[in-house]
Amino acid sequence: MLRRLKTKANVFNVTGLVAGLLIVIPLLTILLRLFEAPSDAWVHIRTHRLRDYIEHTFVLIGVVAMLSAAIGFFAAYVVARYEFKGRKTLQWMLILPLAVPSYIMGYVYADMFSYIGLVPRSLRDIGIELNLAVMSMQGAIVIFTLTLYPYVYMITRSALSRQHAAYIESARLLGASKWRTFWQVVLPLARPALVAGTLLVVLETLNDYGLVAFFNVQVFSFAIFNAWFSFDDVGAAIRLSAVLMIIVFVVVVLERVLRGRRRYDQTSRPRPLPRRALKGMEKSYPWMLWLMLGGGFFIPVGYLIWLSQFSRVGFFALETIYVMLNTLTISLAATLIIVVVAVMLANFGRGRKTRGKTAWLKITNLGYAIPGAVLAIAVHVFFVRLDRLLYPLYRWVDADTGRLVLSLSLTMLLFAYVLRFMAIGFNTIEASYDKLGESYTEAAYTLRSGKMKTLLKIDLPLIKTGIIGAAIIVFIDVVKELPLTLILRPVNYNTMASRVYEYTSEERLAEAAVPSLILIAVAAISVYVLTHVKSKGGVGRVRKN
Amino acid sequence: MYVKIESLCFAYEKHDDILNNVSLTMEEGEIVAVLGSSGSGKSTLLRLIGGLEMPGGGHVMIDEKTLCSTTVFVDAEKRGVGMVFQDYALFPHMTVEKNVAFGLNKLSRAERAKRVTQMLELTGLEDKRHRYSHELSGGQQQRVALARALAPNPSILLLDEPFSNLDTDLKYRIRTELRAIIKQTHMTSILVTHDYEDAKAIADRIVFLEEGRVVEESRIPHPKA
Known part of the structure; x- marks a missing residue:
């Protein structure tokens, strides 16, 4: 028993377990609240609005x-x-x-x-x-x-x-x-x-x-x-x-x-159809x-x-630059965390695929299927609970502390981003690992290279393109994200997305144009890089088997 | 002569000739193996007969019908030529039965069902009727591909490396089986392979192809089945 535990307690498995728990717990917290007595508002919504929704x-x-x-x-x-x-x-x-x-x-x-x-x-x-x-x-x-x-x-x-x-x-x-x-x-x-x-x-x-x-x-x-x-x-x-x-x-x-x-698997070595010229109507x-x-x-x-041109807040106004820096910082932070965790998770999923492992990975990547509004509530409720739990600790550090610390900080938003977009990073990186196969990693293990060393010296260089791709896709999504940002951001904190939303809800469309354009430019450049970095060799040249 | 192929030529743009003046005649019901190493142009020969590529020159005539010449080019879907692909190309989203019935859409429902059953009996696959191809062994998949190609009663059957995806020990048994099925339907067939043993076991005659030319022919004596 102990021996089994010891061989399994490596960095990949631990990350896999923790990442899964971090999404399961918030979801369970909101599930539990379903059993509480329904409020008047709910009764009203259920009888009058639910059908329409x-x-x-x-x-x-x-x-x-x-x-x-x-x-x-x-x-x-x-x-x-x-x-x-x-x-x-x-x-x-x-x-x-x-x-x-x-x-x-x-x-x-x-x-x-x-x-x-x-x-x-x-x-x-x-x-x-x-x-x-x-x-x-x-x-x-x-x-x-x-x-x-x-x-x-x-x-x-x-x-x-x-x-x-x-x-x-x-x-x-x-x-x-x-x-x-x-x-x-x-x-x-x-x-x-x-x-x-x-x-x-x-x-x-x-x-x-x-x-x-x-x-x-x-x-x-x-x-x-x-x-x-x-x-x-x-x-x-x-x-x-x-x-x-x-x-x-x-x-x-x-x-x-x-x-x-039915299955749609095709042969391992497909011969693609040559492209043909357009004729007539085509x-x-x-x-x-x-x-x-x-x-x-x-x-x-x-x-x-x-x-x-009608905006009173220009591209180089202090406010614009400040919001842009906010957006880039939090997006890059979220992207970095997701890529690192996704690599760990992909390693956790490699090798012998047991049913439990596959199911756990599915749960870990559930975030993408959960609409922003729902995830926001789950994360919010979870963080308020966490603050309550940690309150004695806060008091010990600072006697004058308020009751809510984490749930008033950026940590909550960052956490929600990571949960929501984990699947996107994970799927891209897992696909690169699948294409690569196991043999290089196994060869390194037999040469007495440890788990971490193999990851850094063998795996990562080989799936570099996949990782860059994953990072870019995640980055684009975080930059654009709105519902989570609106609910979970600290007071007076703005990303470009939330700033656009604020301006438009005040009907200040000209002002909204500036952050909108910056946001689109950042995302469009990322799309360009994404579509042009992939065509250059990298993993593509490594054949499975 | 049932099949007449005359000075067939083929080249991809800006490349050397793949086929150079290949001629071949066959009698009805004959099985010919085209033997050659990879790159000898043997698969291209089949694709030209099937109408999947346009030849640079030459004639193909089967059963008195010109399939291609300098003035004629019959499209693949109108040729009535059967082909078993190297990897079988069984439609993965259809059952065995649906695969075999695919080429029979011009028949009435009753006739189609009858023909499918007949083909499945011929290839010994009646009990696999409702399976998908990924649920079959390599040998069974090959028989489905054969049944599918034979079902519309083509004028000629083309087989592209039919054994390259099978285990060696399986191959011996399947070779004789394949010859028996083809002979039973009296189907004129061309098989291309790189394996002399395969060619010898199945064909009545072997044609050797080298760098796009026919270099030699030999007849294989088979005991009367």
């Missing part, structure tokens, strides 16, 4: 999922299967809308199409009356689709460009038309990627608070915030969170059930993609640049 949420995620899947797949198919001028540029630029947070895109389009906005005003000059209700469910659907389709695009493109040519050739030799081959072979084989991408879109949509609050679309995250801030009723917010988590759970389980026994495809990119990136960015 559920209905709106399902309409929103349903339509956004379908549209993003269709657009993302189309973009991926065109870029992976056709050769045309500008393909390489489109290939990375199609990811750019990820750099524009949906709440920023929301206020840009709302302002542009408002009664006195740029578009209706210009149209009125030439005698056309346009009344587009952008701030509506439909508007929210379009904006989520335009900003989130890159998730589907990225995953599906890589799947399509690896799709084995022999499957398609087989279908043709068996007499199937191009159309039938597409529907019965190409599309089903790309299904796992399509579903994975769409699931990310759904999770991101459920997570959003900024856009739905601004457009007054009454979905769950809106309801949770409302219960907490307007009714000041944490209990009701927790109950709403529980319902939302059930929805997330149903979506994830439904996908598993539908997949059944020649319009790249233009459609450019148009989409215009709506999802160039138009909002252009409009923001135009808007920024």
